[in-house]
Amino acid sequence: MSPEAAHAPARVKFDVEAVRREFPILDERIHDQALVYLDNANTTQKPTSVLETLDEFYRHQNANIHRATHLLSERATAAYEGARAKIARFIGARETGEIVLTKGCTDSLNLVAQSFARPRLKAGDEILVTWLEHHSNIVPWQLIAQITGAKLHVVPIDERGDLTLEDFEKHLTGRTKIVSVTHISNALGTILPVREIVELAHDRGIPTIVDGAQSAAHLPVDVQAIGCDFFAFSSHKMYGPTGSGALYGKRRWLDEMPPCQGGGDMISTVSFEESTWAPVPHKFEAGTPNIAGVVGFGAAVDFLRRFDLDEVAAHEHDLLEYGTARLAEVPGLRIIGTAARKSGVLSFVMDGIHPHDIGTVLDQAGVAIRTGQHCAQPVMDRYGIPATARISFGIYNTRADVDAAIGPLHDVRKLFG
Amino acid sequence: MDLRELYQDVILDHHKKPRNRREMPEASAKASGHNPLCGDRVSVFVKMDGDVLQDVSFVGTGCAISQASASMMTDCLKGHTRAEIERVASAFQQLVTDEHASMPEGDDLVEKLEAFAGVREFPSRVKCASLAWHALRAALDQPGDTVSTE
Numbered sequence: 001m002s003p004e005a006a007h008a009p010a011r012v013k014f015d016v017e018a019v020r021r022e023f024p025i026l027d028e029r030i031h032d033q034a035l036v037y038l039d040n041a042n043t044t045q046k047p048t049s050v051l052e053t054l055d056e057f058y059r060h061q062n063a064n065i066h067r068a069t070h071l072l073s074e075r076a077t078a079a080y081e082g083a084r085a086k087i088a089r090f091i092g093a094r095e096t097g098e099i100v101l102t103k104g105c106t107d108s109l110n111l112v113a114q115s116f117a118r119p120r121l122k123a124g125d126e127i128l129v130t131w132l133e134h135h136s137n138i139v140p141w142q143l144i145a146q147i148t149g150a151k152l153h154v155v156p157i158d159e160r161g162d163l164t165l166e167d168f169e170k171h172l173t174g175r176t177k178i179v180s181v182t183h184i185s186n187a188l189g190t191i192l193p194v195r196e197i198v199e200l201a202h203d204r205g206i207p208t209i210v211d212g213a214q215s216a217a218h219l220p221v222d223v224q225a226i227g228c229d230f231f232a233f234s235s236h237k238m239y240g241p242t243g244s245g246a247l248y249g250k251r252r253w254l255d256e257m258p259p260c261q262g263g264g265d266m267i268s269t270v271s272f273e274e275s276t277w278a279p280v281p282h283k284f285e286a287g288t289p290n291i292a293g294v295v296g297f298g299a300a301v302d303f304l305r306r307f308d309l310d311e312v313a314a315h316e317h318d319l320l321e322y323g324t325a326r327l328a329e330v331p332g333l334r335i336i337g338t339a340a341r342k343s344g345v346l347s348f349v350m351d352g353i354h355p356h357d358i359g360t361v362l363d364q365a366g367v368a369i370r371t372g373q374h375c376a377q378p379v380m381d382r383y384g385i386p387a388t389a390r391i392s393f394g395i396y397n398t399r400a401d402v403d404a405a406i407g408p409l410h411d412v413r414k415l416f417g
Numbered sequence: 418m419d420l421r422e423l424y425q426d427v428i429l430d431h432h433k434k435p436r437n438r439r440e441m442p443e444a445s446a447k448a449s450g451h452n453p454l455c456g457d458r459v460s461v462f463v464k465m466d467g468d469v470l471q472d473v474s475f476v477g478t479g480c481a482i483s484q485a486s487a488s489m490m491t492d493c494l495k496g497h498t499r500a501e502i503e504r505v506a507s508a509f510q511q512l513v514t515d516e517h518a519s520m521p522e523g524d525d526l527v528e529k530l531e532a533f534a535g536v537r538e539f540p541s542r543v544k545c546a547s548l549a550w551h552a553l554r555a556a557l558d559q560p561g562d563t564v565s566t567e
Contacts, residue, residue, distance in 0.1 A: 048505060338555045356480035357424075364420050372455045386456035388480050415424060416432070416481060 008089075009302050014311040020396045022047040022303075033366030036404040040394035041186050041214055041345055042370045044239045046300070053299035054241065055291045063100040066265055066290055067128060081296025082293050084281075087246050090230060090301045091212075092222040097251065100281040101294050104245035105213040106136040109180070111247055112209050113140035115179050116230070123149030125177040128206075130168075130192065131157040131382055132185035133175035135375040137211045141180065150177070153369065154171035157382060161188040164228055165196050172204055177298035178207045183215035187376035187388070188337025189320070190343025191215075198227045207253070217395070218316060218343050220309040223248050239395070240300030244293030247284075254280040261286040312395055319393045323402045330409045332417070336388050344393030347374075350409075353416045355389040362389075365408040367401075408415065422535040423542070424481065427489075432481040437474040437491035444474075448555035450548040456484045456544055461491075461552040468498050473553070480545050482536065487549035489491050499557065501526065506550050512535050513546045 012018075020026055025045045028035045035296055057079060063072035065080045081096075088096045102108045117127070122340060127141045131154055141152050155171045157163050172179075179201040186190050198208045209230040215221055217238040223231045230253070235244040249257075259266055259277055263286030268276040277283035304312075323346050332351035351356060359371035370390045373380050379388060391405060426502075441462035449460040464472040473495055475487040490509075494502050508527045509557030513536040536546045 147511070299563075353482075354455075354478075354480035356542070356545065357482070360423065360542065361420060373453070377453075381455065386458070415420070416429070 003401065009306045011308065012306050014307050014315060016315060016398055020398075022049070023396050024048060024051070024249045026396060030366040030368070031364050034364075036401045038391045038393065038397065038405060039368045039370045040397070041237070041390065041392035043236045043242065044217065044394050045346060045396070046241065046296075047239055047303050049303050050296050050299045054292055056256070057295045061295075062292070065099060066282075066292055076291055076363065077189075079298070080289075081297045086298045086301045086305075088248075091216065091233075091248055092224045093248050094224070095388045097280050098248055098254065100247040100249065100254070100284045101289060102173070102245045102247055102284075103243055104236065105232045106140075106245075107233040108230075108245055108247035109136050109209070109211060110140045111260055112180075112230050112232070113144050115257045115284070116249075116253060118144045118148060119143075119258070121145075121148040121150040121177055123177060125150040125397075126153040126173060126175045127151070127178045127180065128153050128155065128171055128176050128272065129179075130155045130163060130181050131186065131378055132161070132163075132182050132190055132192070133180075133376070133378070134182065134186050134211065134213065135377070136213075137180055137182060137228040138378070139222050140247075141178075154378075157190075157379075158410065160339050161185065161190050161337035161379070162341075163192070165193060165200065167198055170171070172200060172206070175199075176204070176206050180211065181208075182211040182213075183221075184218070184343045184345075185337070185376070185379070186214050187379045187390070188339065189342040189392075190337060190339040190349055191219075191341040191343055193341075194228065194412075195226050202227065214343060214345075217304060218309075229253055235297035235300055238297075238300050239303055241290075241293045241296040241339040243290045244297045246281075246297075246415050250282065254284075257284075259283045259286065264289040264315045270392055307395075312404055315395070316393045316397070318397065319402060320344045320346065320398050323391060323393075326402055326406050328408070331405065332414060333409065336383055336385070344397075346391040347388040349385055349388055350412065353412060355387045357391040357416060358409070358412050361412045362405060362408045365404070365411075367405045367408060369405070423539055425532045425535065427532045428481065428485040431485035431488040431492075435484055435488040437495075438476060438488065439474045440476055441472065441474045444472075446556045448552045450555070451554035452479075452483075452544050452548055455480065455545070455546055459483060459498050459549045459552050461487070461549060461556050463553070463556045465557075468500075470494055470497055470499075475549060475552075477549075479548070482533075482540075482542050482545040483548050485538065486533065486546045489530060489532075490549050490553060493526055494553075497526070502553075502557070505530070506554060509533070509550055511548060513543050 047387040061075040063076040065077040085096045088099045201208045207229040210228040212233040231248040236242040266286040336347045356370035372387045444462035447462045459477035462474045463535045473491045
């Protein structure tokens with residue numbers, strides 16, 4: 001890659017109105033009303049720079065990568081590898097080769113489970129997760145637990161949807177072989193102290209994985225500071241395209257891990273007797289990848305790098321506090337998840353009213369929220385509720401967006417109360 | 418689309434005062450439906466007397482549409498034969514999915530359910546409306562099965 005490719009874009013002061021102008025979808029009309037998009041933990045909208053990068057790629061750079069001598073292939077390869085370098089820089093990887101490009105965070109977690117954890121586990125070993133995990137940080141471990149005889153062990157959460165380091169430490173045993181925790185709970189917004197959790201695990205020689213799906217676009221992430229062995233994240237939750245994501249892994253682990261899929265582009269030599277693998281990270285990237293998606297992911301990272309993510313986090317925290325106060329005005333509404341350290345997620349229920357009905361009423365007012373179990377059924381079970389309604393903030397949201405949700409919530413009360 | 422076309426008075430009434438919402442220990446069959454996307458759950462109990470649905474009830478949790486649908490379904494089908502139930506269930510499925518569906522004129526059984534016609538304007542809610550009906554069919558086919566709308 002060229003040094004320019006990973007060069008940081010010029011920093012700009014965060015200005016939410018300027019940011020909003022970069023997202024054309026915010027001009028969309030929903031049921032004849034202005035779109036108010038409050039479903040960012042589900043997926044985020046895309047800025048013009050990402051849309052133009054995708055268009056530019058298909059118009060002027062499209063070819064397969066790493067495979068041909070023609071100029072277009074060189075352009076495509078440079079764009080793809082350039083994106084990898086940007087992503088590596090964004091999360092503080094030591095080297096570009098520590099970034100494996102995947103289909104998304106789920107794909108990344110499955111890759112670690114199958115390729116890193118599975119060969120290290122035997123019957124009776126424990127994989128430690130928390131009660132806050134998304135299904136994608138539960139089910140991949142269950143799949144390898146079935147094969148290896150290892151057990152999934154879960155650190156409980158308290159009524160606020162939080163856990164203390166003391167609680168966590170109690171669940172680290174001599175049998176714990178893998179620790180895999182979410183950075184931010186998608187269902188409740190709880191921010192876990194991942195640096196301290198990693199330290200506790202490393203004190204005992206246990207490798208750690210952090211699910212960063214909900215954090216990478218909402219607070220500054222530095223994998224060196226966290227110290228984790230792996231960090232998984234998705235482009236589409238970071239204002240980039242769907243179908244693209246990454247797994248950061250420490251080089252020494254990636255070097256020793258066997259590939260999980262075989263095919264083109266991941267090999268060094270192939271004969272019918274034996275094949276040898278391409279070096280890290282390519283040995284994990286069999287087949288033609290989502291090239292445009294990765295290039296768009298790089299553009300999304302460029303978009304985010306223009307801002308001081310501490311400023312963005314402060315903006316989203318202001319929305320969280322404002323939203324928490326405004327939701328309290330709605331009779332019979334209860335917020336689920338009240339941890340001391342929270343990201344911009346407001347999960348709530350209303351007495352006697354199912355979240356699905358809340359979602360439909362808000363949608364008619366142009367307000368998009370998520371309703372359901374948020375792929376976190378154990379969290380719902382913990383509170384004895386079937387589902388929640390969830391408001392989740394992104395970089396372009398404003399206090400006016402919060403206000404737009406409050407009127408319809410009073411309508412919900414009138415309609416079903 | 419006005420919200421009240423979806424949430425018609427009769428639907429809100431059944432949601433607030435569900436009919437036949439009870440366990441049935443003497444049931445001849447029971448089946449449960451679950452929508453894993455939103456967490457709606459409905460269990461339907463049936464008691465057959467030969468070919469006739471002598472009693473039908475449900476329990477469950479879910480949105481207004483799923484619970485009102487279960488309530489109205491039990492209300493309207495009690496005392497009818499398997500063939501009649503099959504006819505109404507098919508008509509209902511068409512009603513909530515097909516915008517060109519025209520309900521048979523003068524069919525009292527089906528007419529009552531026309532309040533659910535608004536559901537087809539809300540594709541994400543069709544599964545809510547259908548859940549109890551899937552469970553009922555499963556209960557009538559073979560006891561003890563869990564059906565999913567996924």
